[in-house]
Every structure is written in structure tokens, then in C-alpha cells.
Amino acid sequence: MTILENVSLRDRTTFSVGGQARFLVEVHDETELKDAVAYAKEKGLAYLPLGGGSNVLVSDDGYDGLIIVIHMKGIERVDDPDGRHARLFVSAGEDWDSFVAYAVKESLWGVENLSGIPGTVGASPVQNIGAYGSEVKDTIESVRAYDCENECIVELSNAECEFGYRTSIWKRERVHPLIVTRVTYRLSRRATPKLSYKDLALYFEREGVLNPSLEHIRSAVLEIRAGKFPDLSAVGTAGSFWKNPTVSQIVYRELVLRYPGLPSFPAHDGAVKLPLAWILDRVCNLRGHTHGRAALYENQPLVLIAFPGCTSFEIESLVSHVSSLVHHTTGIVIEREVVNIG
Ligand SMILES: Cc1cc2nc3c(=O)[nH]c(=O)nc-3n(C[C@H](O)[C@H](O)[C@H](O)COP(=O)(O)OP(=O)(O)OC[C@H]3O[C@@H](n4cnc5c(N)ncnc54)[C@H](O)[C@@H]3O)c2cc1C
Structure with a gap:
């Protein structure tokens, strides 16, 4: 575990503004995460987890503490015996949209409307990401997290995450005592398209498609989003x-x-x-x-x-x-x- 000093946060966020983190560390597993939190506590530093930096605004004065960048990787699939669902155990540092692409490739339904959202899997429950008539809470079975206060790993059920519109237990607790290390999604192996959202409905009406495939829904969402969001390489x-x-x-x-x-x-x-x-x-x-x-x-x-x-x-x-x-x-x-x- 290498603790870096005076690291620009501008380069680690999609807003590309703001100052430096006094300290920054990248963690690749739960042991490194525990060590990073212990380091911050020992030095009396404030600490904060960071994923892809796509939902944060860094102040010009920077962050006077330790930024813990979540880099844990891995996806594991376990099929339910009922033959209708699959559970995906996804590490917090996985890129969200790569995970969606993976689910679509595996013919698993539930997250396709959330295609193209930047950021990491670990941040997906934090604000209960949503788009085009879907919210991630509807596919999350449980969330594994490090409880920094009690220094132990916990597994929160969907209900314990207290999901709401762009909110969850992580938004309510201002001190971030729970750092997500893995999310378990339960996806459907049977078609469950959600096409009632206006933009999507209009898209398929124009195309004259009544029963779009999973791949078609993903590409439609990506196309619609491309017109709504700016090019991140320019602004x-x-x-x-x-x-x-x-x-x-x-x-x-x-x-x-x-x-x-x-x-x-x-x-x-x-x-x-x-x-x-x-x-x-x-x-x-x-x-x-x-x-x-x-x-x-x-x-x-x-x-x-x-x-x-x-x-x-x-x-x-x-x-x-x-x-x-x-x-x-x-x-x-x-x-x-x-x-x-x-
Ligand atoms: C172009 C663009 C389009 C977007 N479209 C959408 C959209 O359609 N719908 C939507 O809901 N959002 C959207 N967002 C917002 C953003 O993509 C999501 O909120 C995303 O989940 C943030 O992920 P991240 O890894 O970048 O989180 P970060 O920005 O790194 O962190 C966000 C918050 O989560 C906390 N956090 C990060 N990782 C963890 C962890 N492992 N454990 C605990 N807390 C953690 C951070 O401390 C911070 O408070 C969009 C953003 C951009 C730039």
C-alpha cells in the first residue's frame, strides 16, 4: 500500500476542477482498505472513498485528508436453481458500464437501462443510480461493506440500504462509515424489458420495434445518452x-x-x-x-x-x-x- 502525497484530484474526477488531496491511496482488496482506514485514524486524518470521481465536485482548496480510491476487481456469476435468475457478485472497483455490458452479453436482464452511466460498481448503491425508468435498487440483493467505525465487514440487505430517489444509507450518514467492497445483483434470465420511459418508448416506436433485444435496448440507451451529455474529453x-x-x-x-x-x-x-x-x-x-x-x-x-x-x-x-x-x-x-x- 503506497500513500501518495499532494495528488491532483482534478485528474481523478470527471468535473476536472479543484485542488489536491493531501494524501491518496489506491486499495485493491479489503485488507488494503482496512490498512488505509487504520492509517487515517492513527494520523487523525479525515478520509473518503472515491470511485470514478463522476459525481463529485472538489473544492479549489483540495481535500485535507486521505482519499481512498477503490480499485477492487472481479465478477462472479452463480445461477439460481430456479433457472430464472443469476446472482452476480461484483467487486466495488469494477467499472459500472463494463459490468452492464457484461450482463447484456450474458443475456441477463435488469441493468440495461442503466447503460452508459460513468463510475464504479461500488458507488452504484450510494445514490441509487437511475435512468430511463430503472433504478439500481431493483436489482441489488445485498451490499458488502467495511464498517470503518466498528472495524468489521458487514453485509447489508436491500432493505438495510434504505434506498430512495437518488439516495440511500450512504447519503444519510454524512461521515461515510461504510465503504462498499462488493455488490450482489440479482438479474433475470428471462426477458423483463422496461420501455415505458418516454425517450425509450419513442425510440422504439420510430424504429418500429415491438420487442427489442437486450443488446438493442443497451444501444438505444447509449445513443439517447450521447445526445444528452457532453463529450467528457472536451468539458x-x-x-x-x-x-x-x-x-x-x-x-x-x-x-x-x-x-x-x-x-x-x-x-x-x-x-x-x-x-x-x-x-x-x-x-x-x-x-x-x-x-x-x-x-x-x-x-x-x-x-x-x-x-x-x-x-x-x-x-x-x-x-x-x-x-x-x-x-x-x-x-x-x-x-x-x-x-x-x-
Ligand atoms: C456524464 C455523466 C452522466 C451521468 N449520468 C447519470 C445517470 O444517468 N444516473 C445517475 O444516477 N447518475 C449519473 N451520473 C452520476 C455518476 O455517474 C453516478 O453517481 C456514479 O454512480 C458515481 O460513481 P463514481 O464511482 O464515479 O463515484 P464517485 O464520484 O467517485 O463518488 C460519489 C460518492 O460515492 C462515494 N463512494 C464512491 N465509492 C464508494 C464506495 N466504494 N463505498 C462507499 N462510498 C463510495 C464517494 O465518497 C462520493 O460521496 C452521471 C455522471 C456523469 C459525469
Whole structure:
């Protein structure tokens, strides 16, 4: 285990902004992970796990602690005796989209709509990644993690992960005492397509395909996503910066009177989820809005982009402008999806 000092985090995140980590270590198995956490505790350092760095914003001042980069690899498949499902035991450092490609190649259903999401398997339960009508919680059977406080390995059932819309136990516990080392997915060996999401439904309607194959769904999702997200080699981004807000039925009825055509989706307990991109675009007129070297992406205003040389200060200024404008105009308080480091 090699502890590196003063490592640029800009190069390890898709936003490509921010300062250095005072210390950084790459861990390849649970023993190295335990040693890394023990090192941080012994030195009195703050510590934080990092996967692919695709959902974080690093401050210009960097991180005054130990960043633990999760590099554990391996996928193991065990078929259920019922012949209908397979369990996949996937190490936390595996690339998420490579895992999806693997599942599709193995003719296993359940994660194909989540094709193309950057990052690692270990981070997939953290914000319960979701896209195109699917959420990863529906395929996760359990999560193996290192409990840094009690210094032991634990296995959390799906219910114990407390999944919700872009949230889980990892989001609720601010101190990150549980570091994911492996995720067990239960995928279906029988076709279970989920095609009701508008963009996907329209895609297959246009193609005139009623029963698309697993490969076809994956390639459709990748094609649709390519039009929604910028080229990561040209600009930095962490994808959608904010969550879609959830409001009560009463608030929704008031809003739709003011903004006719405001779309809505059913959320938990009778609440209503609103597409923030629509509000940013049609209500606040913010599509493409630029602040210094930070901007809202033309093709999808929920996606915040950073041009080369951008600082976290410029991003935070844009974020506070957008948040205040949305609040001032609609009364809605918007919540970030992206995690701050430092
Ligand atoms: C272009 C683009 C498109 C995106 N599209 C989507 C999308 O469609 N849907 C969606 O849900 N997300 C999307 N995202 C966000 C992001 O890809 C996901 O949140 C992803 O799961 C982050 O994985 P990561 O390994 O990069 O996590 P990181 O960014 O490295 O970490 C994110 C958080 O998870 C914690 N963490 C990381 N690894 C572990 C671990 N092993 N144990 C415990 N905590 C850990 C970190 O401490 C941090 O708090 C997108 C991002 C980009 C850049």
C-alpha cells in the first residue's frame, strides 16, 4: 500500500476542477482498505472513498485528508436453481458500464437501462443510480461493506440500504462509515424489458420495434445518452447537478396554473416529481446560461459543465445563482445530487 502525497484530484474526477488531496491511496482488496482506514485514524486524518470521481465536485482548496480510491476487481456469476435468475457478485472497483455490458452479453436482464452511466460498481448503491425508468435498487440483493467505525465487514440487505430517489444509507450518514467492497445483483434470465420511459418508448416506436433485444435496448440507451451529455474529453461535468424536486399535489396544482404544460411524474406517498430541466429552461430561461467558465449545458440544462481552467468557485457561483432564481421564481428549493469534496 503506497500513500501518495499532494495528488491532483482534478485528474481523478470527471468535473476536472479543484485542488489536491493531501494524501491518496489506491486499495485493491479489503485488507488494503482496512490498512488505509487504520492509517487515517492513527494520523487523525479525515478520509473518503472515491470511485470514478463522476459525481463529485472538489473544492479549489483540495481535500485535507486521505482519499481512498477503490480499485477492487472481479465478477462472479452463480445461477439460481430456479433457472430464472443469476446472482452476480461484483467487486466495488469494477467499472459500472463494463459490468452492464457484461450482463447484456450474458443475456441477463435488469441493468440495461442503466447503460452508459460513468463510475464504479461500488458507488452504484450510494445514490441509487437511475435512468430511463430503472433504478439500481431493483436489482441489488445485498451490499458488502467495511464498517470503518466498528472495524468489521458487514453485509447489508436491500432493505438495510434504505434506498430512495437518488439516495440511500450512504447519503444519510454524512461521515461515510461504510465503504462498499462488493455488490450482489440479482438479474433475470428471462426477458423483463422496461420501455415505458418516454425517450425509450419513442425510440422504439420510430424504429418500429415491438420487442427489442437486450443488446438493442443497451444501444438505444447509449445513443439517447450521447445526445444528452457532453463529450467528457472536451468539458468537465458530473452529469445532472441537481435532483428533480418533489412537491405535494397542492403545490403542483398551483405551479401548473402558473406554468401550463409543466410535466410531472408520480413520486412516493402521492407526491409529484417535477423535471427540473423543464423549469430551468421554460420558466427560468437558463438553458446555456454561462458564468465565467461554468455553464448549463445547451442540450440538457440540468447538466452543469466546466470549461478548461474552470474553478470550483465559478461553479458554486453559478449553482447559487440558479438555486436562488428557481426559489425566487417558483418557491421550490432545489437539492444537489453532486457530492462536495473539501
Ligand atoms: C456524464 C455523466 C452522466 C451521468 N449520468 C447519470 C445517470 O444517468 N444516473 C445517475 O444516477 N447518475 C449519473 N451520473 C452520476 C455518476 O455517474 C453516478 O453517481 C456514479 O454512480 C458515481 O460513481 P463514481 O464511482 O464515479 O463515484 P464517485 O464520484 O467517485 O463518488 C460519489 C460518492 O460515492 C462515494 N463512494 C464512491 N465509492 C464508494 C464506495 N466504494 N463505498 C462507499 N462510498 C463510495 C464517494 O465518497 C462520493 O460521496 C452521471 C455522471 C456523469 C459525469
